Amino acid sequence: xxxxxxxxxxxxxxxxxxxxxxxxxxxxxxxxxxxxxxxxxxxxxxxxxxxxxxxxxxxxxxxxxxxxxxxxxxxxxxxxxxxxxxxxxxxxxxxxxxxxxxxxxxxxxxxxxxxxxxxxxxxxxxxxxxxxxxxxxxxxxxxxxxxxxxxxxxxxxxxxxxxxxxxxxxxxxxxxxxxxxxxxxxxxxxxxxxxxxxxxxxxxxxxxxxxxxxxxxxxxxxxxxxxxxxxxxxxxxxxxxxxxxxxxxxxxxxxxxxxxxxxxxxxxxxxxxxxxxxxxxxxxxxxxxxxxxxxxxxxxxxxxxxxxxxxxxxxxxxxxxxxxxxxxxxxxxxxxxxxxxxxxxxxxxxxxxxxxxxxxxxxxxxxxxxxxxxxxxxxxxxxxxxxxxxxxxxxxxxxxxxxxxxxxxxxxxxxxxxxxxxxxxxxxxxxxxxxxxxxxxxxxxxxxxxxxxxxxxxxxxxxxxxxxxxxxxxxxxxx
Amino acid sequence: xxxxxxxxxxxxxxxxxxxxxxxxxxxxxxxxxxxxxxxxxxxxxxxxxxxxxxxxxxxxxxxxxxxxxxxxxxxxxxxxxxxxxxxxxxxxxxxxxxxxxxxxxxxxxxxxxxxxxxxxxxxxxxxxxxxxxxxxxxxxxxxxxxxxxxxxxxxxxxxxxxxxxxxxxxxxxxxxxxxxxxxxxxxxxxxxxxxxxxxxxxxxxxxxxxxxxxxxxxxxxxxxxxxxxxxxxxxxxxxxxxxxxxxxxxxxxxxxxxxxxxxxxxxxxxxxxxxxxxxxxxxxxxxxxxxxxxxxxxxxxxxxxxxxxxxxxxxxxxxxxxxxxxxxxxxxxxxxxxxxxxxxxxxxxxxxxxx
Numbered sequence: 017x018x019x020x021x022x023x024x025x026x027x028x029x030x031x032x033x034x035x036x037x038x039x040x041x042x043x044x045x046x047x048x049x050x051x052x053x054x055x056x057x058x059x060x061x062x063x064x065x066x067x068x069x070x071x072x073x074x075x076x077x078x079x080x081x082x083x084x085x086x087x088x089x090x091x092x093x094x095x096x097x098x099x100x101x102x103x104x105x106x107x108x109x110x111x112x113x114x115x116x117x118x119x120x121x122x123x124x125x126x127x128x129x130x131x132x133x134x135x136x137x138x139x140x141x142x143x144x145x146x147x148x149x150x151x152x153x154x155x156x157x158x159x160x161x162x163x164x165x166x167x168x169x170x171x172x173x174x175x176x177x178x179x180x181x182x183x184x185x186x187x188x189x190x191x192x193x194x195x196x197x198x199x200x201x202x203x204x205x206x207x208x209x210x211x212x213x214x215x216x217x218x219x220x221x222x223x224x225x226x227x228x229x230x231x232x233x234x235x236x237x238x239x240x241x242x243x244x245x246x247x248x249x250x251x252x253x254x255x256x257x258x259x260x261x262x263x264x265x266x267x268x269x270x271x272x273x274x275x276x277x278x279x280x281x282x283x284x285x286x287x288x289x290x291x292x293x294x295x296x297x298x299x300x301x302x303x304x305x306x307x308x309x310x311x312x313x314x315x316x317x318x319x320x321x322x323x324x325x326x327x328x329x330x331x332x333x334x335x336x337x338x339x340x341x342x343x344x345x346x347x348x349x350x351x352x353x354x355x356x357x358x359x360x361x362x363x364x365x366x367x368x369x370x371x372x373x374x375x376x377x378x379x380x381x382x383x384x385x386x387x388x389x390x391x392x393x394x395x396x397x398x399x400x401x402x403x404x405x406x407x408x409x410x411x412x413x414x415x416x417x418x419x420x421x422x423x424x425x426x427x428x429x430x431x432x433x434x435x436x437x438x439x440x441x442x443x444x445x446x447x448x449x450x451x452x453x454x455x456x457x458x459x460x461x462x463x464x465x466x467x468x469x470x471x472x473x474x475x476x477x478x479x480x481x482x483x484x485x486x487x488x489x490x491x492x493x494x495x
Numbered sequence: 496x497x498x499x500x501x502x503x504x505x506x507x508x509x510x511x512x513x514x515x516x517x518x519x520x521x522x523x524x525x526x527x528x529x530x531x532x533x534x535x536x537x538x539x540x541x542x543x544x545x546x547x548x549x550x551x552x553x554x555x556x557x558x559x560x561x562x563x564x565x566x567x568x569x570x571x572x573x574x575x576x577x578x579x580x581x582x583x584x585x586x587x588x589x590x591x592x593x594x595x596x597x598x599x600x601x602x603x604x605x606x607x608x609x610x611x612x613x614x615x616x617x618x619x620x621x622x623x624x625x626x627x628x629x630x631x632x633x634x635x636x637x638x639x640x641x642x643x644x645x646x647x648x649x650x651x652x653x654x655x656x657x658x659x660x661x662x663x664x665x666x667x668x669x670x671x672x673x674x675x676x677x678x679x680x681x682x683x684x685x686x687x688x689x690x691x692x693x694x695x696x697x698x699x700x701x702x703x704x705x706x707x708x709x710x711x712x713x714x715x716x717x718x719x720x721x722x723x724x725x726x727x728x729x730x731x732x733x734x735x736x737x738x739x740x741x742x743x744x745x746x747x748x749x750x751x752x753x754x755x756x757x758x759x760x761x762x763x764x765x766x767x768x769x770x771x772x773x774x775x776x777x778x779x780x781x782x783x784x785x786x787x788x789x790x791x792x793x794x795x796x797x798x799x800x801x802x803x804x805x806x807x808x809x810x811x812x813x814x815x816x817x818x819x820x821x822x823x824x825x826x827x828x829x830x831x832x833x834x835x836x837x838x839x840x841x842x843x844x845x846x847x848x849x850x
Contacts, residue, residue, distance in 0.1 A: 389547050390580035392567040394594030394645070404593070408584045 056471075063464040064267040070460045074233055080265040082212035084109055085228045085244060088138035091204045092192070100228045100244045101135050101208075109210050111143055137192070141206035150197030153190060167198045214261045216241065216254045227254060232261040271465035280462055283452060285440055287466060290448035294426060295473070297362050297444055302421040304367040306414055313376035314406055318388060328377075334370045339430065347434045359442050361435035366425055372417045379413035380406060415484040422477050426470075445470045497557055497648040497681040498523045499544070504553035506539055506705075513539055514705045516553065521683065521698065526675050529685045530692040530728070531702035537685045538653055540702070544683060545651050546570045557648055568597075573642035574651040577658065579634045581626035587613075587637050588622040594645045612640045615674075632663050639674070652684040656691065668694060689729050693717070701725050723845035726773050726838055732801070732815060735779075737772045737786070738808040738842065741765065747772050747839070751807025753786040755832050762839050762848045770848060773838035776801070776815035781822065782831035788812055790826050795819060802828070 027038050034042075058077075062070070065079040074081075086101040086109060107114065107122050124143050131139055140146055154163050162177055179200070183191050195203040211228040218225050227241035241254040274280040275287040315321075316328055346365050355361035383406060391401045407414070429446040436442040443451070449470065452463035499521040506514035514536045521527040529537040542548040544555055546567030554561050562570055573594070581590050588609060595605045613619045616636040626634055635655065642650055652671070656664045672695050675682055686692055692699050693713045701708040701716065701724070709721040713729075720726035726734050739749040743766065745759025755772065764770065786806050794801040802814040802822055814830060822828050839848040 384578065384580065386576050386578055386580035387582060389545075389567070390574070390576060390582070390641075391593070392547070393545060393572065393574045394641070395568045395571075395597040396593070397568060397597075400597060405582060411584075 059464065059471075060468055063271060063461075063468045064269065065271075065461065065464075066266075066268045067271075067459075067461040070464070071458075072231065072233070076233075076263070078263070078265050079267045080263050082214070082232060083262050083264060084210040085213045086138075086142075086208045087211045087228055087242065088135065088142075089207045090134045090138050091202055091206060092134075092137075093202055095202070097134055098242070099134065099246050100211075100242050101138065102213075102226070102244045108139070108143070137196070138206045138208055141196070142208040146193065146196050150193050153193060157186075157190075159194075163194065163198070211242075212261055213244065214239075214241070214254075214259045216259045218243075218248070219252060219254065219258075227252070227259075229254065229259070232259065268461070271461045272469070275462050275466055276469070280459070282459055283462060285443055285448050285451045287445075287448055287469075289441060290443045290445045291469070293359050293442060294445040294470075297359050297366070297432075298422055298425040298473075301363045301366045301425045302418060304363065305369055305372055305421045306418060308367060309369060309372040309417065310376050310407060310410065310414060311402070312373045313380050313410075314402055316373070317377045317380035318383075318385070318406070331370045331373050335374070343430065343434060346431065350435045355435065357436055357439035357442055359436065359444075362425075362428070362432050362444065365431055365435070366428060369417075369421065369424075372421065375417055376410060376413050379410050383409050411484065415481050419478060419481050423474055426474050498559075499527075499649055499681055499683065500554075500556045500559075501540075501544070502554040502556065504540070504543060504555060505551045506536070506543060506548065507551050512705065514543075514551075517702075517705075517707045519700055519707065519710055521681055523681055524679050526672075526682045526684065526695060526697045528692040528696035528699050529683065529702060530687065530689055530699055531708075532728075533687060534704075535702040536705040537687075537702050541574075541651055541653055541683060541685045544649070545572055545574050571645075571647055572649045572651055573645045573647035574653065575638045575642050575655045577654045579626075579638040579655075579658075581634055581637055581641070583626055586623050586625060587618060587629070590626065590637060591622075591641050591644050594641065608644045608646075612643045615643070615677075616640045631659055632667070635659060635663075635667060639671070643674070643678070648681065650680055650682040652682065654686055655684075656686070656688075664691075671695065690731060693729070699729075701728060719847070719849060720773075720838065721847055723771060723773070723840040723847075726840065726847075730775060732776050732813055734773045734775050734838070735812045736809055736840075737774070737806060737812070739770060739772060741768045741770055741839075749786060749806065749808045751787070753807070755786070755834065755837070757834050757837055757839070761850060763850050764839065764848050768848075769842040771840045771842055772832075773840060774832050775836065776813040778833040778836040779814045780816070780831050780833070781814075781820065782829050785829045785831045788814070788828045788830045790822060790824050790828050792824055793822055804828075806830070 027033065028035050061077055061079060065074070066081060069076075069079065069081055086104050088099055088101055090097045090099075105127075107118070108127070111119070124145060128136060128139060128143070128145065140149070151164065153159070154161075159182060160177075163182065166174065166177060166179065179198075183194060186194065192203065196205070199205065211230055212232050214227050214229055214232060215224060216227055217223065225247075226244040227239075228244055229239040229241045232239070237256055238253040239256055239259055240251045241259075242248075242251055275283065278286050278288065280287075312331075316324065316331075350356050350361045350365065355364065387405055387409070388401050391405045396404065427446065428444070429450070432444045432447050436444070437447065445466075449463055449466055452459040452466065499519075501517055501519040503516045503518055504514060505512065505516050517540065519527070529540060531537050539548060543550050546562065546565065550563050554563060556562060557570075581587075582593065585593065591609045591612060592605045595608065600608075609622075610619070613622055616639060618633060618636050618640060621629055621633060621637070626637065629637065635658075638655065655671075656667055659667060668691060671684075675695075684691075684695065696713055698711060699713055699716055700710045703724055709716055709725045716725055716729045720729060723736065727736070737749050739747055741764045742748045742754070745757045745762065745764075747755045747757055747770070749755070749772070788802070788804045788806050790802055790804040792803045794803075797819070799818065800814075800816045800820045800822075802816065802820070804812055806812045812830075840846065841848060
């Protein structure tokens with residue numbers, strides 16, 4: 017550990033004092049470090065934000081949401097009433113996001129028993145209890161069975177039934193339940209939406225109060241606030257700079273867990289399969305790339321044969337053609353060979369990398385011919401010369417090409433789109449990430465989290481192969 | 496054991512001929528040295544024997560088996576390279592055993608042979624090191640060891656001492672000679688240094704511009720050089736050459752008119768033939784009469800003295816005298832020549848006029 021500190025705090029060597037070159041170097045290093053680190057950190061922090069936070073384009077660095085309260089709208093004979101219900105548990109506020117099992121876990125009846133009046137009506141509607149309770153009431157009181165159908169009838173069909181006669185028999189609460197169930201004027205459905213809880217002084221009296229506002233991130237001068245305690249009627253214009261909002265930090269690990277356990281909502285690809293495919297594609301294609309390229313480079317650098325220059329020129333010429341131009345040809349070739357829809361359709365076109373041949377050839381040119389001749393004098397076959405002499409000595413270049421190839425194949429989007437876009441089970445990770453942004457549903461929260469996951473293998477590969485590059489260089493001291 | 500024969504061997508790169516047809520027979524167990532100035536084709540010839548260069552024409556045979564179409568890896572020869580060419584990524588032990596593994600030698604035998612060679616060459620302590628961690632002399636030994644473990648039919652050495660410092664070169668020279676005596680293999684050794692050639696060889700082949708100038712034991716080359724080139728190349732310090740013509744009765748007349756009486760029975764000359772008189776610096780002595788030498792410099796080494804200057808008919812003329820001699824620069828000193836050790840060469844074609 018102290019060795020690491022010694023390394024990091026190294027100076028030009030004048031008694032530990034920092035000269036201007038030291039300052040410059042450290043400033044440059046720190047800048048470079050931040051240029052790399054900040055985007056990755058930003059990605060990491062965004063990947064654990066809730067779907068709501070991402071979709072509301074909350075630019076805050078930290079994951080988590082404002083404390084929220086419920087803004088209820090209740091319709092009745094007295095017109096529409098809007099008020100705020102404070103102190104509700106999270107499961108009630110997030111009810112619409114819960115799955116059926118999660119809903120079943122909650123004691124809804126027990127919870128509703130704690131409320132009365134308009135708050136009860138609003139919550140009853142919000143929690144989807146109205147129709148259940150109304151049906152139970154119809155059974156209990158032996159009311160006519162047609163009530164259950166009444167809501168769905170056309171106005172002319174409704175004339176056959178005397179709703180008012182039935183309802184007038186009931187008490188006020190029962191009347192309300194039945195009419196809400198039937199959706200009859202003026203009992204349109206009640207609604208609850210969540211709003212952010214903020215504190216701000218009352219603009220009239222200066223008294224500090226709690227308010228519910230739609231979005232504290234909005235860039236307007238005034239927020240429309242509604243007093244949480246209901247002491248002020250209607251909406252109050254709150255100056256934006258007087259508002260203080262509270263956040264609770266809550267990382268949303270489900271962004272990771274759900275796609276990785278294939279339980280993500282609204283996603284029709286299996287992320288684990290995609291990772292497996294990508295790993296297979298990357299490993300096999302890199303292996304083939306290294307093998308073929310090193311053999312080609314060996315021939316081009318260490319043998320003399322007719323047409324040698326021609327082959328090299330042809331290989332180099334392909335470097336000058338952008339990949340997008342050959343895309344149609346690649347697609348036709350993949351299709352004609354029947355590789356379309358299988359990961360081999362990604363592996364085989366990807367394995368041909370003229371840049372790799374060139375890189376390895378240039379490195380192999382620096383291996384002295386005498387070493388190869390010495391091996392031949394040692395009765396080594398040409399295969400042995402390749403495997404035992406040339407490959408180990410070219411290891412630094414091979415490691416470099418290996419890193420490049422892994423990163424190319426892992427991050428490749430175009431060839432997979434061309435080759436396997438029709439077969440979901442063959443998707444690579446990049447296609448998978450694309451899938452999270454659908455035509456109709458956008459699942460940015462999953463996409464951010466899975467982007468982080470897709471970065472891990474390439475990072476690890478770089479960290480580990482880096483070592484081979486340096487040891488490789490240390491080994492090649494001819495003389 | 497291994498009789499190496501080169502029969503009219505030729506090599507050309509495209510239209511350029513570099514070896515013009517060479518015949519050499521190296522008897523089994525002989526130490527043969529190819530010597531010549533740079534670019535004379537001696538390394539090319541060695542690489543053709545090794546199989547690393549194709550043979551354009553002629554035959555190379557070992558024990559009457561023609562090797563022209565046998566690849567380097569199947570010829571069963573071993574070569575020590577000028578740069579040593581040790582495998583940098585293998586330990587010394589693996590460097591030594593690599594060749595044996597390739598011919599599927601049993602593991603126990605490999606270990607035994609490697610250890611034996613390591614003991615013989617005193618590299619046992621470095622067996623687990625990489626070549627990069629060794630000094631030049633140690634690498635040299637490993638390179639020789641790599642050849643030794645193979646127990647090849649013929650050893651080939653391509654200027655193996657040129658990267659060593661002078662002192663180590665002399666010591667290693669002795670070691671290679673001792674190795675040859677102990678192993679008794681046929682060896683072919685390439686060098687541009689005629690001292691190495693003289694000290695180590697059983698037979699020397701002097702090459703120039705792709706042609707064999709003379710082939711024979713060292714002293715034969717020294718005492719009876721076939722032409723002016725060999726005479727000038729073999730022996731240190733170099734032979735002096737004085738231009739002149741032949742007079743009556745074996746008398747040599749230099750361009751300056753000085754006369755030297757030679758033993759007429761040793762040479763075959765025509766009267767008035769333009770010749771060069773060759774005499775080694777050690778076969779000269781100061782005298783009252785003879786060839787006048789314009790002295791330019793004198794080197795007193797204590798046990799011997801070198802006198803440098805010029806005579807009419809030779810820009811450069813050197814004397815090697817025993818002991819300490821009182822001769823001053825910028826004077827004229829007459830030189831007597833030991834007529835029994837003198838050589839005569841035709842001025843036009845350089846061939847020796849000896850009978």
